[in-house]
Amino acid sequence: xxxxxxxxxxxxxxxxxxxxxxxxxxxxxxxxxxxxxxxxxxxxxxxxxxxxxxxxxxxxxxxxxxxxxxxxxxxxxxxxxxxxxxxxxxxxxxxxxxxxxxxxxxxxxxxxxxxxxxxxxxxxx
Numbered sequence: 001x002x003x004x005x006x007x008x009x010x011x012x013x014x015x016x017x018x019x020x021x022x023x024x025x026x027x028x029x030x031x032x033x034x035x036x037x038x039x040x041x042x043x044x045x046x047x048x049x050x051x052x053x054x055x056x057x058x059x060x061x062x063x064x065x066x067x068x069x070x071x072x073x074x075x076x077x078x079x080x081x082x083x084x085x086x087x088x089x090x091x092x093x094x095x096x097x098x099x100x101x102x103x104x105x106x107x108x109x110x111x112x113x114x115x116x117x118x119x120x121x122x123x124x125x
Contacts, residue, residue, distance in 0.1 A: 009087035016047035025079050041076055053084035062115050064089030071095045071118035
């Protein structure tokens with residue numbers, strides 16, 4: 001990794017500057033009519049989404065060093081939120097949404113996260 005980069009989110013920032021219109025990320029989605037669609041973000045848009053999420057998370061009180069339990073299904077914003085947490089210095093702890101319930105609660109107990117980002121069902125638990 002480049003010695004000038006603090007973390008991988010800095011590399012995203014550089015790519016957004018050098019290649020704003022190039023595809024940065026794509027996600028496979030089953031089409032309503034059958035087949036697959038591949039919505040994507042270019043580097044410029046991904047960089048803007050990362051900044052939006054980082055700003056909002058900061059507004060909500062997330063700080064560098066906070067353990068953030070991240071429990072979402074993969075999508076384009078999954079990547080943007082992940083980069084936002086890296087940029088902020090938060091510690092992202094990824095949990096598989098298919099994890100059995102008892103392991104989920106054990107994980108929460110062991111990690112003792114300060115923040116939860118997750119699908120609505122997880123917030124209800």
